[in-house]
Amino acid sequence: MKKATTFADDYEFSLSKELKTLAEMELRETCATRDFALKALRDWIESNPRIASARMDSSFLLRFLRAKKFSVPITQEGIERYLLLRQSYDFFSNLDMNLPAMKTLLDTGYIFAVPQRDQFGRRVIIIRPGVFDPYKYANTDMLKVHGMVYETLMEDEENQIRGYVHIVDCTGVNLPYMTLFTPKEAVRIVKNAENTLPMRHKEIVAFKMHASIKFAADFALGLVTEKLRSRIKFFTSLDAVKVIDRSILPSEFGGTIPMAEMIESWKAEMAAKQPVLLANDKMRVHLEMYSLKAREGAISALKQLHCASSENDKSLYGLQGSFRKLEVD
Known part of the structure; x- marks a missing residue:
């Protein structure tokens, strides 16, 4: 993958059975949902013109998916906001x-x-x-x-x-x-x-x-x-x-x-x-493609950008939106 700063590995769950059950019950994480979501995120990063480079290893992507209960569209927004804020503010590098x-x-x-x-x-x-x-x-x-x-x-x-x-x-x-x-x-x-x-x-x-x-x-x-x-x-x-x-x-x-x-x-x-942590600085976005409010950390600014992107590319966001958000946490 051209934008990858880390290797896009084939993930295998190596933690305990108890953690596997917990992840499935609370986060809706199964082998099928995980494989689908990881591929969807990697394809999205490669096709997103605003992202120049990002980590593609499973552990990095899974931290966002698990925090958002495997809702891929919400995870996409979270990853992009994270990358943008890292680069917009020196104290995150x-x-x-x-x-x-x-x-x-x-x-x-x-x-x-x-x-x-x-x-x-x-x-x-x-x-x-x-x-x-x-x-x-x-x-x-x-x-x-x-x-x-x-x-x-x-x-x-x-x-x-x-x-x-x-x-x-x-x-x-x-x-x-x-x-x-x-x-x-x-x-x-x-x-x-x-x-x-x-x-x-x-x-x-x-x-x-x-x-x-x-x-x-x-x-x-x-x-x-x-x-x-x-x-x-x-x-x-x-x-x-x-x-x-x-x-x-x-x-x-x-x-x-x-x-x-x-x-x-x-x-x-x-x-x-x-x-x-130091190698994370290799991840970059194209700052000029974001509004001033988005670069300053306004939540609504990037959300609006993602809504516009969703309307412009139904093929990218439509299927991924099928992941429902669970309330168990």
Whole structure:
């Protein structure tokens, strides 16, 4: 394939039978739907004049298909938005964990994944915004470190199927943090976090949130879908959180392994995926073919473009649209 930056492999499901059953029940993933969808996406990438190059390996494409429950048209839109935003914003490229700001943020444990999975097999991501100094770091540093952590996790197929739990320790977060992003930037970040990142957010738990920033959290809640909103919970302390197995968390949060040890383990996991993350910069789109709003991350702008493309090419989109969206998640 001319546009491929990675090999278009013949996929074989190599995970456990339990994961195979879970993928079929929750994501409608079978051998037949998977083979059809992978071929459809590869053909679409090759024929899409706006995409110059993209990964064609099954694992990369499946992260989007699984996040969108194998709805091919919705997956197409998600992939193109992802590729466009990667290229439109510098902080989504060169995801090098050894850059000075990234190294410091990772060392301090601003964001990391704990080594053990929870009782449902999901990876648990801990975010500690209070250790992010808004006077020392830029908002682009925050977005970049999140990007490299999430990209690392999305390379794992089990994560693609089981999803993620986010635990946000809001200790030390106050009004100065509200100046990191403009309202317009905040809206687009929240909307793209749900619609563009191919991640199954299963639980989002925040605790010790200062009253001065509660209004910002309420504002963000109003921007996401009801399904995601129902999975976001605020607590006064971690002691009040019952959905998380405390034993897998750092000892500072009631577990047994010190946070510093978990951070080093996570950094080693990230380092192993660095060649893949850096090679992702080979993926390109033709920016001049997109509107300014689409390049800035407006969800509606690219959706309109896809609707127009669908009308112009019934043969490309018609059959793929037969994949219905399941509500099981």
